[in-house]
Amino acid sequence: MRHQISVDPIDLNDLVARVASAKAGGIATFLGVVRDNSLGRRVLHLVYEAYPPMALKELQRVEDQVRRRWDIEAIAMTHRIGKLAIGEASVAIAVSSAHRKEAIEACHFAIDLLKQTVPIWKKEYWEGGEVWIENPQGSTISRAAP
Secondary structure, eight states, rough: OOOOEHHHHHHHHHHHHOOOTTSSSSEEEEEEOOOEETTEEEEEEEEEEEEEHHHHHHHHHHHHHHHSOOOOOEEEEEOOEEEEEOOOEEEEEEEEEHHHHHHHHHHHHHHHHHHSSEEEEEEEEETTTEEEOTTTOEEEEEEEOO
């Protein structure tokens, strides 16, 4: 399967293997990881939620748009759901193409489009509260911890 929504840790080597091709001279990757801060607060962990059938359909739409713009060999995307600790990978993309420029540009476009369109919801838990990140522009709903 090229694209995945998974509770399991992301294996970047597996993602790269899924796009490797004798025709590809370049493979570009992006790995998004959980950071320890957001909006000036110390983040403790994140929780991602999704409805996998819908999210996978949208990941396919991302691939379709990438293929319309660049001549790539393959693309693979994985997003984790569930509770993630600081430093854990939450999203990964690998793109292969004959030349590095197309792979890099397509990978950059894919992560930006994924964040804008794929229905995956992120909740940040921080010291003193929690917040759902509602949209790609970062609008939030905060709630102090009980």
